[in-house]
Amino acid sequence: MKKNSLRFLQTHTNMASVISELAPDLFGEKYIDKGERMLYSLFIEAVEQVPIAISITDKKAKILYVNEEFSRVTGYQPADILGENESILSDKRTPREVYYDLWRTISSKKIWRGTLCNRHKSGEPYLSDLTIAPMLNESGAITHYIGMHRDITKTYESEKKVVNQKLLIESVINSSPIAMVVLDDQDRVILDNHNYKALVSDLDKGEPATYFLQLLREEMGDLWAQLQSKEQGFNHREFRVESKGNQRVRWFSCAGNWFVEKEVNADAFFENVSKHYLILTLTDITRQRRQMEELHIQTLKTMMAEDERVRGIRETLLGAMHQIQMPMNQIRAAEQILRHRKDDQHAGLLQILQQIQQSGEEAVVTMQKCIPEILQTAVIPINLNQILHEVLLLTNQRIWSNDIEVQWQPLAELPAILGSENRLRILFKQLIDNAIEAICESNGSEKRLKITTDTDAELIYVGIEDSGLGIPVEKRAKVFEPFYTTRPMGGNQAGMGLVMAKEIVNQHQGFIEIDPDCEQGCRFKISFPLRRQVPKGIE
């Protein structure tokens, strides 16, 4: 075999090597001794039967040899094609630059690999995955070319279909008005759409998926793992998202669906390895929420107006009862003195005093009965940010018309407390109304209302601070006493607002005080325990 005058490039393929060894059959038998003839026949058989289309050409691509697979792929029998140029296979759709590249490569003694558009003898086009290797003689000159090709039309079609499907899915996902993201079982983002990408910068929460997954897991607890194991989805999980230092509150509705994908790695070929993925969709429902909120605020306004009316009546009656009490006490004292004297001289007066006292007591009882009840509300988990936000909306009109600057600084993720929504709303409305009043009375250049929420391991804090005149130190304890007011009495100004505020805070096992460190204006500090038990008195 070493006597063979043909030699290939160092980079030649095994098949080219086989063909080279078969060269004596193709180019004369003068070098072949008898002992090697059997081996050559074997090689020829192998090349004939190998399942890849092989052709050998001269330097100008004139076909000298084709194997059986070549005939099967192209439709040409050796008799049809031997002596023809390989260009007979061209569908004439392959760009000329491809042929220039092909010839430039093979004429510089290199192997060329590429895809050409060929035409079957029947006229049917097909895609040819072609490798051409030059064959060199002993002096290194090209003598022949060997071409090996496969029909890859079907593979190409399926690859293209997959790519097209992927592009279609991507364009559908991208055109969706909903933010979508696909996460693997390590919560890593595998695929996302434009709307999701926009959230990354809009929300200021790092990776939005991580943020929402945490909220979902916290809210759903064990249910999360149950749904995941059964590949059951979830939807309509709504979350309020507050950006730090930003007044804009957004609402998102989350839905998710798990799906399983078979692994495509080589090491998973013989094993049925699969991976769980989650498609998470995040719908911005802020607009709908705002509309609902507006409706809610209208309802609240009506409720609060009714509540204020009731409180007005309560306070007026309580005030009247309080005022009656003083003369009643005096009459009772006078009556007791007269009774102790036991003389007949004042019997008439004693009787009159007793009658006055009796009718006074009856009047008090009647008034007591007339005091309207404040409506009870259910005890539920409450987000104080939400309540304060609502109260701010309720007082919006007054805040705007008085040109007050509101500094609303809620803690983004405030834990819920158990309590009565209605009562807490009354509490904060009272404190904010007082603050607005104080700001308006002060005539100062600064008109500022600052509301903050915060938490630590045990308590939730609310701060309501105004830039008004403040409350002098000596009066700070008194403002929580009944019927004490720094303003003229009348209507709602009966000095019962802070008494009621304190009562509501107490019912929630909280604490209210005027911040002694507040130097300008007044700052009410309210704290509520984080305990998850129903507060006493509001069951």
Ligand code: FAD
């Ligand atoms: P051509 O005029 O044949 O060639 C176009 C350009 O290629 C020319 O302008 C020239 O720059 C260059 N060129 C052509 N022949 C040579 C040459 N002998 N030396 C240097 N440069 C040259 N083509 C297919 O379409 N399908 C195939 O399956 C295919 N298989 C081939 C297998 C082998 C082993 C070889 C060597 C070539 C193969 N070709 C194949 C290429 C084919 O020979 C043609 O070059 C091509 O089909 C373009 O033909 P054409 O008539 O359009 O242009």
